[in-house]
Amino acid sequence: MLITDKSLRDKFIRYLDLDNMAMHNYMFEDDDSWKISKNFLLDFFELDNNTSFHIVYKKVNEMLEKQSFSKNEIDFYKEFYNEILGLHRIPKQEYEIYVKKIKEATDKITKLDSEIQNKIVILDQQLEGKRDRIDEINKDIDKATKEFTDFSGLIEEKECITTEEILKLETDIKKHEYYIALLEEERKGILKNYDDEIIRRKALSNCTKLKTETLCSYEYEVSLIEKHEELFKPECDYSVNIKFYMETSKMIEKSNKYSRKLDAPTIEKMLNQHKYQTTKIEKIREKSVNDYLSFLKEYIEEEDIPKYILESTKGNHAISHRFPILKDAIQYFNRGEYLAFNNIVVIQIEGVFYDYCKELGLLPNDVKSFTLGTKLHQLVESIEFNPFPYFKFQFEFIRNRTAHGFLVGNDKAELLANETLLDLLYLVYDLKTNKNLPYIKPIEFLKRYNDEMNVHFRSGRFKTSHKDECLLDYLSGDYLDRDRYTEKIQWLLNPTFNKIYEFYGLTQVVNEVREHLGSHNFWQFICKRIVNKNSPFVNEQELEMWKNIIGKMIAYFKNKDNSEGVMNELGNIGKALKSLSNK
Structure with a gap:
């Protein structure tokens, strides 16, 4: 394309810019490419709609002397659309795909939001029921005291409600509220990232690709919620993923290494056959808690996780000061003294989050207000920290029971110890490999x-x-x-x-x-x-x-x-x- 007149050439280059095209409504009003070309040229040459094709054809030929075009009106405009504008699809159609995708995503957000709100109402009712039951128990204890009758069963029930059931319900409510906020944030993100101007630009960008090219589905993705709705539900469970994060990372690294040598189906098959694939382990846990515990113990023993944790702790400046106490804790673990291990390591894990914040320059002015939740929110704002929901809700529930001295029963202590050890593994491994950490x-x-x-x-x-x-x-x-x-x-x-x-x-x-x-x-x-x-x-x-x-x-x-x-x-x-x- 050669235009000898500099001012005309500069104007034409400006008009060909996709950002300029996106500003003009006529680019998105027709389903016929030849009509779009016609409107483009009428606009460029500042001609009215009644201008004859002969005049437009003459002006284009004078401007683009080296270019030859069909003398048939429709064929001319189609050629101009493909060869000069560089467009091969219809902007209106591409635009409408995005609008539809946005509506589907925001409708899905509205639906999920409503479902979660309804669940919060039920949880609030259950919480109120537990508090009412506490009032009843207190009255029954007063009555039993006056009558000199046994109220030990009432004490046990009250203790269970106050130290576990109410804590669990309060945590669940907070978790549901978090996902409502997450959905609202996603909605705002969609509307911000896909306003009319951006949609027009994306639609035109897609039109520059030949029709013979297949546009990948991700070209039209407006939100993660489209394919991964489960990530926006309170039922989303990161607990297993976190415990085997190190193995997952190794597998991803391996697949990336062979990505040029292997085709996509082979890599997908390799990932699905991975021994520590999260969905496989989740199914084991759903089927049998005992089988799940055996799987955890086998992994910990085969990979010598206690040794890895201690070596990595000692070898990392951010957490090396925790080595002596973690060494003692792991000795408890190796001896099967799980209650002692749990009561030490749960608190140390919270301490590791303090170490994260320290490395990121996020030290508080007042440590009293620097709760586990505060630390986690600081991390999310500062670096990518995907396991936030797990540590904020499931782990914090364990942490609160530990901090209040409620973690004293032997029931499920072994399972909790094995899970907590692997939670610690996640943090130790992340502190060693997370490139978002400044050191x-x-x-x-x-x-x-x-x-x-x-x-x-x-x-x-x-x-x-x-x-x-x-x-x-x-x-x-x-x-x-x-x-x-x-x-x-x-x-x-x-x-x-x-x-x-x-x-x-x-x-x-x-x-x-x-x-x-x-x-x-x-x-x-x-x-x-x-x-x-x-x-x-x-x-x-x-x-x-x-x-x-x-x-x-x-x-x-x-x-x-x-x-x-x-x-x-x-x-x-x-x-x-x-x-x-x-x-």
């Missing part, structure tokens, strides 16, 4: 930086320094990580984190990196990589990111001794980046 990537980087036996792939290709390439990757990050450069620089340069590096034996490496950041050679390398004309490595987003990184580095070196050279280098790069951005 994971700096530590991985320092180890990679120091591993010159495993040379960076670009170093071999471009004959550059392995350490330069590693540091470049760390600072710039991957696509989803580019807004975290401030945090990354802090972790390298702020002495607050020295004790953490000392814990992992990385003090010498981080000191070397700090020297590296102050060297001319590294910033000259950066300059060549990102500033050089026609560099294939950068785009506008990256230029903006590097301007910010340079600004942070200038702020750091500003008050450092003997930093004049690197300050000049950084200043020159900053100017070069600014000039590139202005082009």
